[in-house]
Amino acid sequence: MSALCLWAGAAWGASITFNMALPVHEGGYVLREQFMYMKIADDPTLLQRDMRVSGVMSVLGYGMTPDFALFGMLPRFDKRLGMAMGGQDLTHRTSGVGDLTLLGR
Numbered sequence: 001m002s003a004l005c006l007w008a009g010a011a012w013g014a015s016i017t018f019n020m021a022l023p024v025h026e027g028g029y030v031l032r033e034q035f036m037y038m039k040i041a042d043d044p045t046l047l048q049r050d051m052r053v054s055g056v057m058s059v060l061g062y063g064m065t066p067d068f069a070l071f072g073m074l075p076r077f078d079k080r081l082g083m084a085m086g087g088q089d090l091t092h093r094t095s096g097v098g099d100l101t102l103l104g105r
Contacts, residue, residue, distance in 0.1 A: 022071075024063035032059040043083075050082040064104075073101040 034057045043049040055077035063069045075098035077089050082091045 008067070022059075022061055022069075024061045024069040026063045026066050027065045030059075030061040032061075034059075046084070048084040050080075052080045068104060070102065070104045073103075074098070076089050 022030050022032065036053070036055045036057065038051075038053045040051040042051070055075055057073060057075045059071060059073045061069050061071045076096070077098060078093075078095040080091065080093045082089065085088070
């Protein structure tokens, strides 16, 4: 098997994500929204941690030429962490827009 891998030579490639696989024709747009939710609760320790994260990933693609499309991805998250400490219930919450990611294919 290793001889076959050495015989094949070097292979170059890039990761294929769902966003990169979206077809976009020249001059056309594609918009994709993805909702995410994560919950970690029922902590058996004395801290009784409860974490909840919800978010939306917005992806907009534009076909610049028949062979090149430009994509922009912008996440928005709402994060909440609750725990019991010293007989008190503490909650920390943050929300906002993440970093814009631009990529082309």
